[in-house]
Amino acid sequence: MLMELLPIVLTVNGEKHELMVEPSWTLAYVIREKLGLFGTKIMCDEGECGSCTLLVDGKPMLSCLMLAIECEGRDILTIEGLADKITGELHPIQKTFVELSGMQCGTCTPGMILTAKALLDQNSNPTEDEVRETLAGNLCRCGNYKRITECVLAAAKIMRGEANG
Amino acid sequence: MAEEFSLVGKRLPRADALEKVNGQIRHVTDMELPRMLYAKFLRSPHAHAKITRIDTSRAEELPGVKCVLTHKNVPKVHPRRKLEYLLDETVHCAGEEVAAVAAETKEIAEEALDLIKVEYEVLPAVFDTEEATKPGAPLAHSEYGSSLYHGTDYNPVPRFTPEGWLTLQYGDVGKGFKQADYIVEGKYKTPRQYNCSPLPRAVICEWSGSELTCWADTQIALWASQDLATCLGLPQSKVRLISSPVIGGYGAKEPQKIATLVALLAKKTGRPVKAAFSRQEDFIGTMSRPSYETYGKIGVKKNGTITAMQTRMMQNWGRDCAYDSLILATSGGVTSSMLYRWQNSKWEGCNVITNTIESGALNGFGDPEAGFCIERLIDEAAEAIGMDPVEFRLKNCMRAGDRAIEVPNVVFGPAEWGILGPDLDSFPECIRRAAQKAEWKEKWKGWKTPVAVHGSKRRGIGIAIGTHHGALWQASATIKMNQDGTANVLTMGTEIGQGFKTAMIQVVAEALGLPFESVNVTMADTAVVPASMGNIGSEGTSSMITVAKLAADKVRHKLFQMAAESLGEKPENLEAKDGSIYIKAASERATSASEQKSRLGELESAKDRGETGISIASLCLAGFQITASANMPVPIIDEKTGKVVYCFSVAVTIAEVEVDTDTGELNVLKLSLANDCGRAINPQILENQVDMSVTLANGWVRSEDVIIDKNTGAMLNPNLLDYKIMTILDMPKMNDMQETLVEFPTPWGPFGAKGCSETGMCSPGPAIANAIYNAIGVRLRGAHLSPESILEALGK
Numbered sequence: 033m034l035m036e037l038l039p040i041v042l043t044v045n046g047e048k049h050e051l052m053v054e055p056s057w058t059l060a061y062v063i064r065e066k067l068g069l070f071g072t073k074i075m076c077d078e079g080e081c082g083s084c085t086l087l088v089d090g091k092p093m094l095s096c097l098m099l100a101i102e103c104e105g106r107d108i109l110t111i112e113g114l115a116d117k118i119t120g121e122l123h124p125i126q127k128t129f130v131e132l133s134g135m136q137c138g139t140c141t142p143g144m145i146l147t148a149k150a151l152l153d154q155n156s157n158p159t160e161d162e163v164r165e166t167l168a169g170n171l172c173r174c175g176n177y178k179r180i181t182e183c184v185l186a187a188a189k190i191m192r193g194e195a196n197g
Numbered sequence: 198m199a200e201e202f203s204l205v206g207k208r209l210p211r212a213d214a215l216e217k218v219n220g221q222i223r224h225v226t227d228m229e230l231p232r233m234l235y236a237k238f239l240r241s242p243h244a245h246a247k248i249t250r251i252d253t254s255r256a257e258e259l260p261g262v263k264c265v266l267t268h269k270n271v272p273k274v275h276p277r278r279k280l281e282y283l284l285d286e287t288v289h290c291a292g293e294e295v296a297a298v299a300a301e302t303k304e305i306a307e308e309a310l311d312l313i314k315v316e317y318e319v320l321p322a323v324f325d326t327e328e329a330t331k332p333g334a335p336l337a338h339s340e341y342g343s344s345l346y347h348g349t350d351y352n353p354v355p356r357f358t359p360e361g362w363l364t365l366q367y368g369d370v371g372k373g374f375k376q377a378d379y380i381v382e383g384k385y386k387t388p389r390q391y392n393c394s395p396l397p398r399a400v401i402c403e404w405s406g407s408e409l410t411c412w413a414d415t416q417i418a419l420w421a422s423q424d425l426a427t428c429l430g431l432p433q434s435k436v437r438l439i440s441s442p443v444i445g446g447y448g449a450k451e452p453q454k455i456a457t458l459v460a461l462l463a464k465k466t467g468r469p470v471k472a473a474f475s476r477q478e479d480f481i482g483t484m485s486r487p488s489y490e491t492y493g494k495i496g497v498k499k500n501g502t503i504t505a506m507q508t509r510m511m512q513n514w515g516r517d518c519a520y521d522s523l524i525l526a527t528s529g530g531v532t533s534s535m536l537y538r539w540q541n542s543k544w545e546g547c548n549v550i551t552n553t554i555e556s557g558a559l560n561g562f563g564d565p566e567a568g569f570c571i572e573r574l575i576d577e578a579a580e581a582i583g584m585d586p587v588e589f590r591l592k593n594c595m596r597a598g599d600r601a602i603e604v605p606n607v608v609f610g611p612a613e614w615g616i617l618g619p620d621l622d623s624f625p626e627c628i629r630r631a632a633q634k635a636e637w638k639e640k641w642k643g644w645k646t647p648v649a650v651h652g653s654k655r656r657g658i659g660i661a662i663g664t665h666h667g668a669l670w671q672a673s674a675t676i677k678m679n680q681d682g683t684a685n686v687l688t689m690g691t692e693i694g695q696g697f698k699t700a701m702i703q704v705v706a707e708a709l710g711l712p713f714e715s716v717n718v719t720m721a722d723t724a725v726v727p728a729s730m731g732n733i734g735s736e737g738t739s740s741m742i743t744v745a746k747l748a749a750d751k752v753r754h755k756l757f758q759m760a761a762e763s764l765g766e767k768p769e770n771l772e773a774k775d776g777s778i779y780i781k782a783a784s785e786r787a788t789s790a791s792e793q794k795s796r797l798g799e800l801e802s803a804k805d806r807g808e809t810g811i812s813i814a815s816l817c818l819a820g821f822q823i824t825a826s827a828n829m830p831v832p833i834i835d836e837k838t839g840k841v842v843y844c845f846s847v848a849v850t851i852a853e854v855e856v857d858t859d860t861g862e863l864n865v866l867k868l869s870l871a872n873d874c875g876r877a878i879n880p881q882i883l884e885n886q887v888d889m890s891v892t893l894a895n896g897w898v899r900s901e902d903v904i905i906d907k908n909t910g911a912m913l914n915p916n917l918l919d920y921k922i923m924t925i926l927d928m929p930k931m932n933d934m935q936e937t938l939v940e941f942p943t944p945w946g947p948f949g950a951k952g953c954s955e956t957g958m959c960s961p962g963p964a965i966a967n968a969i970y971n972a973i974g975v976r977l978r979g980a981h982l983s984p985e986s987i988l989e990a991l992g993k
Contacts, residue, residue, distance in 0.1 A: 070227040071220015075395045076476045080917035083395065111220035126218040130210050133881050136889060137445035137694025138217035139395030145218065160930060168926045171917065173395050173445055174694055175892025176885055177925040178934045 040104045044069070045113025053100045060084045060095035063110060071111040073139045075171070082170035085143035086110055092147045111142035114149070124190040124197050125149055125183065134183035136174035144170050148184045156192050160185065203774075204703045204713060205948050208881035212699045212718075213442065213692060224444055225399040225414045226473050233401070234263055236459050236472040237306035239296040239313050240482065241288035244322035244552035244910025245337065248286050248295065248315060256298060256312040261305035263466040265313070266297040271461060274428045276454035277420070278352040279517045280341055280550075283428060283454055287320075289338055289516035290552050291911040292481035294454075299462040299470050322552035322910050326490055326511040329549050337516065337550045346514050346522070346548035354522055356610050361547055363526060365534050365607055367600065367614070368541030370496075373505025377496025379581040385493065385570035387962075388980040389513070389903040390486035390896070392449035392559050393922055397479035400452045402460040403469035410437045413456050416446035416693050417731035418721040421456055428457040429464075437724040446693035446732055447893065448558035448955075449484055453519060480915030484557025485903055487524060488513045488980065491570040495578045501592045503578070506539040508571065514548035515555040522548055522608050524556065527563030527666075530607035531845070532571060532959070535600065535617075536664055537593045552910050554903070558733065560893050561958035564665045569898065572661035572963030573978065576970065580644050586660050586967065587632050587641070587851075594628065594662055594847075597621040601843040603666065615841035618833070620875055620951065623941035627849045627871035628662065634935040635660075635851035635869035647972050653859040656866070657972025660851045663959020667846035667875070667943065667951035670730035671829050672740035676705065676748040678823040680797070682776060682814025683715040684752070689729035690741040691721035695889075695954055696882035697737040703878050704742050704947045708749035709756075710773025711813065727826060735952030738878060739844065739945060744827045746947035751825035759816045765804035779810035797821060833944060844945045846953040848872045850891070850960035854968040858991055861984030865895065865965060867933040875943040875951035883953075884936045890957035891934075896923045898962035898982050 037052040044067060053062055060077070063069045063086070072095060075083040079097040086095045087109040114123045125145050128134065135141040144167060151158060151166045158166070163184045164177075172180065189195040216222040253265040268284040276283055284294060296313050300306035321335035328334055329344050336344055345361030348354030357363055374380060394414075401412040409431065415421045415438075422438035425431070443450055455472055463470040474482060489512050496505040510533070512525050529544040579589035595601075599621070600614040632638070640648050640658050648656040675687040686705050692698045698718045706716045719725060729741050757768040760778040764771070772781050800819035803811040817823055833842040853867040870887055877883045900921040904913040914920045928934065942949020962982075970976050975990040 064227075069220065070223060073396065074226075076917045078476070078916060078918075081395075111218075115219060122218065129218045130214040133211050133214065133696075133885055135211070135214065135217045135694075136696070136885055137395055138213070138222060139444050141217050142220055164925050164930070168924050171395075171922055171924060173393055173447070173893075173922060174885070175889040175923065175928070177892070177923075177928050178888055178931050179885055181925070181931050 038101060040101055042100065042103055042108060043106070044108045045110060055099065055101055057100050058096050059086065059098040059100050059103055062100040063095060069110050069112050071142050073142060075139055082147065083140050083143045085147050085170065087146050087150055090150060090153065092150045109146065111146060114145065123149065125187040127197055128183040128186040132179060132183050132186065134176065134180050136176050140170055140172040144180055152188050152191055156188060158188060202707055204707045205878055206876065207879065209699065209703065209713065209879060211696055211882065212702055222442065224396060224442065225401060225412045226396055228401055228412060230401065230403060230469040233469045233471055234299040234301060234466055235303045235306050236297055236299050236462055236470050237303065237310055238294045238482070239310045241291055241293045241295050243288060243317055243319050244291045245320040246288050246317035247320060248288070249318050250316040252314040253296065256309040259305065259309050259312060261301040262298060262309045264299045264462050265309070266458060266461060267295070272428065275351065276428055276457060277424050277519050279519065280338055280349065281517050283457060287340065290554060291909055292554065293516065297458045297462060299466055324551050324553055324905055324907065324910050326513050326549040326551070329551050337552045341550065344550055346550050352521065354608055356608055356612065362545050363522060363529060363607065365529050365544045365612060366542065367534060370505040370507050370541045370543040373541030374496040376498070376504045378499045380494060380496050381574060381577040381581050382494035383574055383577065383978055385491045385573060385978045386980040387489045387566045387569045388897060389488045390559055390901050391480055391903055391920060392447045394445040394447060394450050396444040397474035397476055398452055398455065398483065399471070399473040400456050400459045401469060401471045402456070402463040404463055408435045409460055410439065411456055411460060412439050413452040414443050414450060415440045415452050416443055416450045416691060417733055418691065418723055419689055419728055419731055421452055422723040425456055425460060429460060440691050440721040442692040444694065447560050448562060448733065450693065451519065453483070476917065477915045481554060481912050484519065484555045486559035487515065487556035489566045493570055493574045495574055497578045497582055499582050501582060501584050501589055503537055503539045503593055505541040506537070507543045508533045510546040510567065512546065512548050513553065513556070514550050515553045516550065517555040518548070519557055523604055524558065524563040526604045526607040528567035530602050530604050531664060531666065532564045532567035534602065535595055536571065536662065538595055538599060553905055554912065560890055561665060561955045562734065564663060565894065565958045565962060568661065568663045568959040569962045572960065573966050573976070576967045577976070583644065585641060587628060587637055590660060590662055591625050591628050594624045595621065596624050601845065603843055615843050616835055616838060618842045618844050618943055620941040620943035621845060623873040623939050624847045627847055627873050627939050630937045630939060631849040631851045631869045631871040634937060635853065637851060640853065645974055648853065654855055654857050655972040656853065656855050657968040657970065658851065658853045659964050659967025659971055660849065661960040661963035661967060662847065662849050663956060664845050664847045665956040665959060666734060667739050667844040667953060670734060670736050670740050672729035672736065672744045673727040673826060673828045674741060674745035674748050675727050675824060675826040676745065676752045678752060678817045680818050682812060682817045684709060684711060686716065686718045686745050687726040688718060688741050688745060689721055689726050690732055690737050693732055695737060695886055696879060697732065699882060700738055700878040701742050701745060704746050705749045708746055709753055710778070711776055715776060735955045737952065738947065738950050739952035740829060742947050743945065744829055747827035748825045751827060752823060755823055755825065756813060756816050759800060759820060760811050763800055763803045763811050764809065777810045777812045844943050844951055846873050846951050846956045848956040848960055850964035852961065852964040852968040854965060854972060856969055856972045856987060858973060861988035863899065863969065863982060863984060863987060865929055867929050868961065869935045870957065871937040871939055872953055872957055873939045873941065874953040875946055876940050876949040877938045878950050880938055883938055886954040887936045887957045888934060890955060891961050892923050892928055894958045894961035895928065898965060900983065902981065
C-alpha cells in the first residue's frame, strides 16, 4: 500500500532539510528514521509520556503527536542542537544534568531538558512548584524527579549569572 | 579513622552522562543494518485455546513478506526450560505469540499478520488464584496437569511437597503461638506490576554462516545467549550476544523467546532481522511482577518479643515464569523467615498457574510482595501490645549473627541456615536514622492518634522496614591493561541506568591507582567478556564489581613486581597513585615518574635514572600484555559456628501522608529513607537508585494496576494513560525526599560495598499503608492504596 510522498522542507537545529514524506508520518518518526537524530526517544508513541518532546518555535511539543507536514517553515530544536554549535559548549541544563546526575537510564532526559529549557527561556527564576508543574507531563520511570528538579533549578541559577556554569 | 580514597565515595559525574544529555547514545532500537527485515508477531486473542487450523498462505503471498513462522515450522523446544514451547499449539494467555512474520517493512509485516487465518478451539480459562485452585477448576495449563507449578521432568525443583508447596520452617510455630500474649492475623493482597522499561524491548539477529550475532536489550546477556544456543541447537561459542547499553531494566529487561524467533527468521531469510516492540506489545507480550494473596499470623508477648510468625502465600504465577520458583522462594526465605528475630517461623508458598501474562522479575523480586503483607501485619502486632512501631522494629529487626538463608537453598535445598554478616548491625542504625529524619518523636502521637486533623484532611505517619539479598550469584571479570597504561574491564554486567559503568570505573581505577578517565568498561558482549549472571538481584556492585576489584588487585600485584624490579625496591614499599607506582616515602615529595621510558617488551631501570616512581604506562609497554581474571570467591565461613555468612542489605521508610476522608485522595507528603549500602561507591548515583526503587514502590501500591478482563483474560489498560506510573507531582518535593545512606562495610564487596538498589522497594508500600492507618484509623489490607480503596475502607 503505497502512499503519496509530499516534498517538505524541515528546519531542524538551524539546518534546512528537503524531504519527501508521507502525510501520515509523525515528526518523531521523520526526525529519527529519516534524519537519523536518535536523541529523540520514543517511550510510548501515543502522547502519554513526554519523552519525544521537541521545541517547535520554542514551545515544547510531543513530536509523536505532530505530523511532519505540519512543521514546514517552523523552527525545530532537538536535543542534538542544544549545545553551542561552534564551541560545543553544553547548555546550562545539560551541564547540571551531567554534574548532578540528572539522568539514570536516560530515556526521558532529552524531553526533560527541552521542556525545562522552554520554561527557563520564559521564566529565569522559577519556583520548585513551577518546575514540577512544567515537568508533570514528562514521565521518568527511574524516579529521578528530585534530582531533575535540582538540576533545573541549578541551571536557572547559572542562566541568571548567580552561579558558574 | 576513615580510609582515604581518591575516587571511591566521591559524587563523580556518570561516565555515560555526556551521551545521555546530548542525544548521542544509541540503543538496539536505534540500530539499522543493511538489507534488514522487520519482524512482527501475531498474538492470541484468547486466554486459553487450541489452534485447530492455521493458514499462512495469503500472508506468504503478500509482496515483501519473506518468512512466516508458526508452531508447525519451529523447533519444539522449551525456551529457558519453561512450560511453554517456542510457538505452541495451545496458547495459555491472551497476547501469547501465535506466529512471527519477517518482511521488508514494518507496515508490510503488520499487514501480513491480518492475512494469517487461525481457527481456535477455545478452552476454559482461569485468571485468579482463588478460582484456579478451587476443586474441579479448569487447568490453566492442561498439558502440565496441575494448577500449582512445582517443577518439571526437565527442570526438577526438589523441595516442593507432593501437593505443590514450598515450605521453610524454623523452630515450632505451634509452641510459639502458645507462648504469645496476643495473636494478630489477616489476609492481604499485593498487586501485579508491569516493569515499563522506558524503551520497549528490541532485538536484531544476523547470521554469518553458522555463527549468530544477536543485539538484544537485556540485562542478563548470559541467559539470553544460553537460551539462543539451546533453542537453536548451537554451541555457545557460535552465539554472540551484545547487550549494551540497555535502557531501564528494573529486573525484567530480557528478550525472552523473541530473540530465538528473530534468529530463526534471520536464518530462514538469510538477512538480518529486527523486532522492536510497541508499548502495547511490551505490556502484553512480556512479564509482570506476580500478584500475591497472603495469610499471615503473628504471636507476640507483652514485652514485644515475637514468639511465632506464620505465612501462607499464593502467587499468581501467570501462564509461565522465566524465573521458575525463585521469586516465590525469595518472598518465603528472606522477608517471611528472616526480617525479624521471630523465635519460630513457618512459611508455605505456591505458584498458581493462571491464563494471564507470565510473571517475572521486577525490582525487589519477591521481597516487596512479602513485605507489603508482613509489614502491615507487624504494625497490628505492635498496636496489640501498645508499643511504638519504631521501638517494636528496633527491638525485633534481624541483625549481625542472626540466622539467614539464601534463595537457592529454599528452592533446591539443602534448607540449611547460615548467619548474617557483621555488616547487618546496620539495621537498627537505619531505623534510628530514618526516625530522626522523619522527626518521629515529635510527630508520633500514639496509636489511633493522627499527626494532625484539619477538617476532612488527616495526616498520619508510618514506618516499615525491608530486606533483600546483597550478594549472591556467580561472577567473573577480566582486566586488560593497554600499552598506554589504560585499562579495560571486561564484564558481563551492563549499564541499565543504575550507574554500573561509573561505579565499576571508580572501583577499578581506585584499585589500580589510575585516573577515572584511564579505565573503560567493555560490557555484555558474550564473545569477549567472561561469564557472570548479569544485572539481576542488585548484583552489579556486589558480584560483578567485586570480581573486577579482585582482578584489579591481581593486576596491581603484577605491576608492583615489575615496578619493584625497575625501582630497586620491595613491592610492599610501593603504592599506586595518579597513574604511576611510587616508592611510598618518596611519593610524599611528589616525585613525578617519567613518561614511557620503557620500550615494547623491555623494562627500563628507573632506579638507574635516579627516579623514585615509574608510570603504569611504562610498565604496560614493557609487559606488552598484562591481564588478570577473577571469579566470585567461595562462601565466607564463620570461624566460630562453621556456618555460611550471608550478605543482605536493609532499608527503612517512614512515610508521612495526608488523606482526604471526603474524597479518598492520598497525598504522600514526606518519605524519610535510610538505606544500608555497605559503602557508597558514588553517593550521588546511589541516592538516585534509592529514589528509583521508592518511586517504583509508590507506583506499585498507589496507582499501577494490570487490569485483566474477567471474560477474555486480556489486559485492558496496556498504555501509559490508563496504566499510571508516578509523575513528578505524585512524589514528595525535593526536601521531603530524604535519603540517608548508611555505611557498615561488608566483608564481601568492593571496599565494603554491597548490592542495595532493590532493597529500597520493600518498605515504602507498607510504610504508606501504616501511615494511612495512623491518619484514618482503618487498616487497608487490599492490593492498592487508591482513593477508591480508602473510601471503601471508610465505608463511603
